[in-house]
Amino acid sequence: MQFNFIANTPVPSSSGQTIAVVDPSDGQTYDEIQRSNATDIDHAVDAARQCFDTAWSRLGAAERGRLLMRLSLKISEHSEQLAAIEQRDCGKPTRQARADAVALARYFEFYAGACDKLHGETIPYLDGYSVLTWREPHGVTGHIIPWNYPMQIFGRSVGGALAAGNVCVVKPAEDACLSLIRVAQLAAEVGFPAGAINIVTGYGHEVGDALARHPGIDHISFTGSPSVGTLIQQVAAARHCPVTLELGGKSPQIVFADADLDAAVPAIINAIVQNAGQTCSAGSRLLVEQSIYEPLLHRLGQAFEKLRVGPATLDLDVGPLIRQSQQQRVRKFLDDARQANIGTVAQGQVVDSAPASGFYQAPTLLRDVPVTHRVAQEEVFGPVLCAMAFRDEDHAVEIANATQFGLVAGVWTADGARQFRIARRLRSGQVFINNYGAGGGVELPFGGVKSSGHGREKGFEALYGFTTLKTVAIKHG
Numbered sequence: 001m002q003f004n005f006i007a008n009t010p011v012p013s014s015s016g017q018t019i020a021v022v023d024p025s026d027g028q029t030y031d032e033i034q035r036s037n038a039t040d041i042d043h044a045v046d047a048a049r050q051c052f053d054t055a056w057s058r059l060g061a062a063e064r065g066r067l068l069m070r071l072s073l074k075i076s077e078h079s080e081q082l083a084a085i086e087q088r089d090c091g092k093p094t095r096q097a098r099a100d101a102v103a104l105a106r107y108f109e110f111y112a113g114a115c116d117k118l119h120g121e122t123i124p125y126l127d128g129y130s131v132l133t134w135r136e137p138h139g140v141t142g143h144i145i146p147w148n149y150p151m152q153i154f155g156r157s158v159g160g161a162l163a164a165g166n167v168c169v170v171k172p173a174e175d176a177c178l179s180l181i182r183v184a185q186l187a188a189e190v191g192f193p194a195g196a197i198n199i200v201t202g203y204g205h206e207v208g209d210a211l212a213r214h215p216g217i218d219h220i221s222f223t224g225s226p227s228v229g230t231l232i233q234q235v236a237a238a239r240h241c242p243v244t245l246e247l248g249g250k251s252p253q254i255v256f257a258d259a260d261l262d263a264a265v266p267a268i269i270n271a272i273v274q275n276a277g278q279t280c281s282a283g284s285r286l287l288v289e290q291s292i293y294e295p296l297l298h299r300l301g302q303a304f305e306k307l308r309v310g311p312a313t314l315d316l317d318v319g320p321l322i323r324q325s326q327q328q329r330v331r332k333f334l335d336d337a338r339q340a341n342i343g344t345v346a347q348g349q350v351v352d353s354a355p356a357s358g359f360y361q362a363p364t365l366l367r368d369v370p371v372t373h374r375v376a377q378e379e380v381f382g383p384v385l386c387a388m389a390f391r392d393e394d395h396a397v398e399i400a401n402a403t404q405f406g407l408v409a410g411v412w413t414a415d416g417a418r419q420f421r422i423a424r425r426l427r428s429g430q431v432f433i434n435n436y437g438a439g440g441g442v443e444l445p446f447g448g449v450k451s452s453g454h455g456r457e458k459g460f461e462a463l464y465g466f467t468t469l470k471t472v473a474i475k476h477g
């Protein structure tokens with residue numbers, strides 16, 4: 001049984017109810033988390049406020065940085081344990097789960113070093129004045145986390161907020177809480193004051209909603225679906241609470257005929273099968289210049305057929321999807337594509353030893369997908385790649401920008417001038433040229449435009465969002 005973690009103490013929810021924790025690899029229940037409600041959020045926000053007022057805001061920036069660094073080291077010491085927890089909770093193949101634990105430690109390392117480097121400015125003004133700006137924390141920040149990368153998203157969101165001097169109330173996704181409860185325990189062990197990091201588990205429409213509405217929350221960082229992002233923004237708008245929204249994507253990989261295909265092919269595959277396609281920045285649309293469309297699809301098809309899907313601990317190319325409803329959702333997209341006569345180039349294989357009760361989906365490469373079909377427009381959040389051909393640069397940009405999303409884009413071409421032309425024209429928060437994802441990039445500001453959200457997390461840029469700027473004008477004559 002798992003408990004909430006409030007003020008460095010494991011506590012049951014006030015409802016006395018729990019939610020089953022299911023292993024996606026076999027569909028079996030193996031643990032329980034608390035089904036919390038608004039009362040538990042009250043408790044967590046009170047603890048966080050108390051911590052902010054009496055402990056956290058009194059720490060010097062360097063001291064805060066040392067605490068974050070101690071947590072980073074502690075996470076590294078426990079990375080195998082954290083990876084194993086996340087693997088079972090989320091169905092992540094071993095290499096992915098380990099990479100997520102490493103990234104979590106790296107976020108805290110990066111933000112540990114940033115604490116004492118965040119500063120304001122002095123501004124030249126009228127004669128007889130001195131003007132300066134202070135970057136101040138919001139205070140108590142709320143963090144609503146999705147299930148696809150709990151550790152990584154916790155690291156970037158909570159790490160940045162703490163570094164900027166805030167305290168945190170965290171609502172993990174109901175499907176993936178266990179690693180974050182453990183990280184909060186580790187934070188307590190290295191000396192974080194009670195109330196600096198609080199974890200409250202439960203359903204989004206209950207405890208997530210209560211967190212977003214709570215008048216004691218001074219900033220909300222939400223990572224999740226565009227539809228829930230809209231709800232959060234509406235709720236926050238009612239009390240003018242600032243919000244960072246990290247939402248979904250339908251990211252294009254644009255491949256020109258002069259691209260280095262030996263480099264592009266593995267990156268294209270990884271960008272859609274990593275985490276079984278349940279990645280906001282998944283490269284889910286493949287835009288290929290007409291002259292190499294058939295040969296590239298042939299090559300990718302051969303690679304797709306070799307992809308193996310199975311239980312997380314087998315550490316194959318692809319693990320299970322998070323839950324049954326997600327599996328049904330992905331299948332519905334594929335059924336709709338079939339009914340629209342969209343062709344399948346190739347599919348991977350679910351291994352024989354995969355339990356029938358697990359939530360598996362073979363990676364699928366679709367061809368000649370109409371730009372306006374829902375499988376090319378909506379976020380599938382599964383290992384489904386939609387290929388389509390383009391005529392020239394203008395056509396490529398037109399297709400790339402023709403969705404509601406704008407999170408990430410990949411451009412593959414040897415032509416340096418074209419790299420810049422295209423990168424400028426893409427409506428997207430990040431553009432990768434001759435690579436995709438840059439290995440995660442803790443240092444690289446991340447976020448979207450359009451329905452992919454607004455505000456930036458990761459890198460130093462995130463610290464501006466986690467602070468508010470105060471201008472102080474002194475008239476001294």
Ligand code: NAD
Pocket residue numbers: 144145146147148149153171172173174202203204205206207208209210212223224225226228229231232246247248249279280281379381407447452453
């Ligand atoms: P989701 O929106 O269903 O849930 C995200 C979180 O919001 C969960 O913790 C959930 O419990 C909570 N929630 C749900 N309803 C709520 C409500 N009414 N009020 C408050 N909280 C509520 O998303 P998901 O299915 O967990 O995650 C998948 C989505 O997240 C995809 O769209 C994906 O692209 C997006 N995502 C975006 C990024 C990014 O950085 N841009 C990263 C990861 C995932």
